[in-house]
Amino acid sequence: MAKIVILGAGGFGISLAVMARSYGNEVTLWSPFQEEVDLLTYERENKKLLPGVVLEPDVGVSTDIAVAEGAQLLLFAVPSQAVRSTAQKVAPHVPEGAVLANVAKGLENGTQLRLTQVIESEIGGHQVVALSGPSHAEEVARGVPTTIVAACKVRANAEYVQTVLMNPNLRIYLNDDVVGVELGGALKNVIALAAGISDGLKLGDNAKAALMTRGLSEIARLGVAMGGRSETFAGLTGVGDLIVTCTSMHSRNRRCGLLIGQGMAATDALKQIGMTVEGYTATLVARELSLQAGVEMPIVEQMFQVLYNGLDCRQGIKNLMSRPRKHESEQVWFGE
Numbered sequence: 001m002a003k004i005v006i007l008g009a010g011g012f013g014i015s016l017a018v019m020a021r022s023y024g025n026e027v028t029l030w031s032p033f034q035e036e037v038d039l040l041t042y043e044r045e046n047k048k049l050l051p052g053v054v055l056e057p058d059v060g061v062s063t064d065i066a067v068a069e070g071a072q073l074l075l076f077a078v079p080s081q082a083v084r085s086t087a088q089k090v091a092p093h094v095p096e097g098a099v100l101a102n103v104a105k106g107l108e109n110g111t112q113l114r115l116t117q118v119i120e121s122e123i124g125g126h127q128v129v130a131l132s133g134p135s136h137a138e139e140v141a142r143g144v145p146t147t148i149v150a151a152c153k154v155r156a157n158a159e160y161v162q163t164v165l166m167n168p169n170l171r172i173y174l175n176d177d178v179v180g181v182e183l184g185g186a187l188k189n190v191i192a193l194a195a196g197i198s199d200g201l202k203l204g205d206n207a208k209a210a211l212m213t214r215g216l217s218e219i220a221r222l223g224v225a226m227g228g229r230s231e232t233f234a235g236l237t238g239v240g241d242l243i244v245t246c247t248s249m250h251s252r253n254r255r256c257g258l259l260i261g262q263g264m265a266a267t268d269a270l271k272q273i274g275m276t277v278e279g280y281t282a283t284l285v286a287r288e289l290s291l292q293a294g295v296e297m298p299i300v301e302q303m304f305q306v307l308y309n310g311l312d313c314r315q316g317i318k319n320l321m322s323r324p325r326k327h328e329s330e331q332v333w334f335g336e
Contacts, residue, residue, distance in 0.1 A: 001025055002164045005068050007086050008077035009036050009061065010275075011049040012103055015141035016077060021056050022143075023167045028060035028067050032089075037061050049275075053141040068093040073101065073164055075131075076119060079276040080106025080186075083115050087122035094123055099160045101129035101150070105185035105241075106278040107285040114182040127154040129161045130178055132185035133236040134244035136251070140170070147171040149237050151181040173236065180228030184219060184238040187286055187300075188245050189279030191215030192253035194303055195246035197313050199254070200261015207317075211299065212246050218297040222286065225293040253279040266307045283307055298323060 002025050006013045009031035021027045031037050039046060044055045060067065068074055068090050078086050083104055094100070100123065102115050113121070116128040133148030140146055150172050152158040162172045175181055191212060198208045219242075220233040232238055245251045256277045259269035270277055287304045290297040302319055305311035 002072045003070060004028070004073045004075065004164070005030060005071040006075045006077050007068070007090060008079075008082075009033075009040060009046075010077065010079070011046070011137035012135075012140070013075075013077035014040070014046060014050055014053060014055065015137040016075060016103070017055060017059050018053055018141045019143070019167070019170060020165060021059050025164065028062060028071075029055075030062055030065060030067055032063060032086075034063055037063050050138060050141055053138075065089045066093050068095075068098075070095060071098050073161065074098050076100070076102040076104060076115075076128075078104060080104050080108065080115060080278055080281065081276070084108065084118050084122060087119045091123045094126070096125070098126075099129065099157050100126050101131050101157075101161050103131045104278075105132060105182075105189065107186045107282055107289075109281050109285055112285050112289055114179070114186070116178060116182060127152055127157055129157050130182050130185075131161065131172075132181050132241065134240045136244065136248060138250050143169040145169055145171075147173065147236055147240075149173050149175045149181055149235070151175040151178045151237075153178060175232065175235075175237075177229045177232045179226055180223050180232030181237045183223040183226060183228055184233055185241055186278070186282050187219040187222065188215075188238075188242040189253045189277075190283045190286055190300055190303055191219070191242060192245040192251055193257040193260075193277070193279040193283070193307075194299055196251075196254035196257020196259075197261035197306070198257075200258040200263075201313060201317070203317070208246070212242060215299050216242055218295075218299055222290055222293060222295045222297060225295050226289070252277050256280070260306070261313055265310075280307060 004025050005028045007030050009029045017027045017029050040061045116130050119128045129152040135146050135148050150158040150161045158174050166172045194211050256269045256273050283303045286300045302316040306316050
């Protein structure tokens with residue numbers, strides 16, 4: 001049994017708590033919001049985020065960041081924009097021998113850092129494990145068979161996470177390509193927004209399949225340029241996560257894109273979703289990274305124009321379809 005502290009009591013934090021406790025671990029949830037803590041303390045359920053998912057009575061819930069003291073496994077499960085501030089708060093309380101892991105999928109706006117890099121910059125002496133893959137919180141909490149990846153520069157840290165969290169309903173693979181794993185998880189949200197727009201426009205299966213396939217090529221091109229390995233993007237944290245996020249109504253990114261495709265302004269769609277839509281910021285950061293690296297990302301470019309400059313979605317589709325003739329084979333896949 002491990003002592004696990006989960007930083008973040010949103011949907012994925014709750015699902016991790018339910019799953020980890022059901023397999024014998026000591027679990028505490030931390031949230032900076034007293035209202036959230038009170039809800040989970042007294043009702044043991046967040047009916048808005050995860051209706052029907054109930055916390056066991058012995059799962060602790062607290063606003064006191066000092067609960068991290070004594071943790072063997074510290075899991076970051078906050079939105080990407082809150083990762084740095086959370087790391088700053090918890091830094092004085094992190095035990096020397098604790099293993100740290102992050103489940104958020106995004107990139108930090110401004111610094112363009114991956115989220116494990118953000119945590120490591122605030123908490124010295126720790127190599128953070130990136131946990132990623134096709135894993136909707138709603139299904140993890142219900143014990144639906146799920147497979148994810150634990151990636152870290154230090155193999156022992158990834159193996160510890162694998163040992164503690166893997167169970168009959170959650171299979172965890174190891175990977176040492178932290179760059180590829182994190183970029184796949186962050187950038188697929190941009191393509192999920194595009195897929196949602198396609199659905200909102202009722203463009204059909206052909207267009208959506210094209211967006212997903214060509215989107216994966218863009219993700220892989222940028223990922224390899226930044227030091228990731230091409231095969232990672234053909235795995236669970238690349239194509240696997242892309243499929244689930246582009247096709248499921250559990251996906252906030254797809255739902256947001258659906259509203260935009262139906263004619264709603266991007267800012268209004270974000271408000272209506274009411275929760276973090278990671279693909280919005282990821283689009284901005286991905287575009288900046290692509291320009292810096294000299295990597296062509298036409299879907300990302302059109303998504304940037306739609307989300308930030310108010311380009312009509314249909315015009316964005318026309319821009320993509322009228323690009324100069326190309327060969328399908330990409331160097332990133334075949335190593336030419």
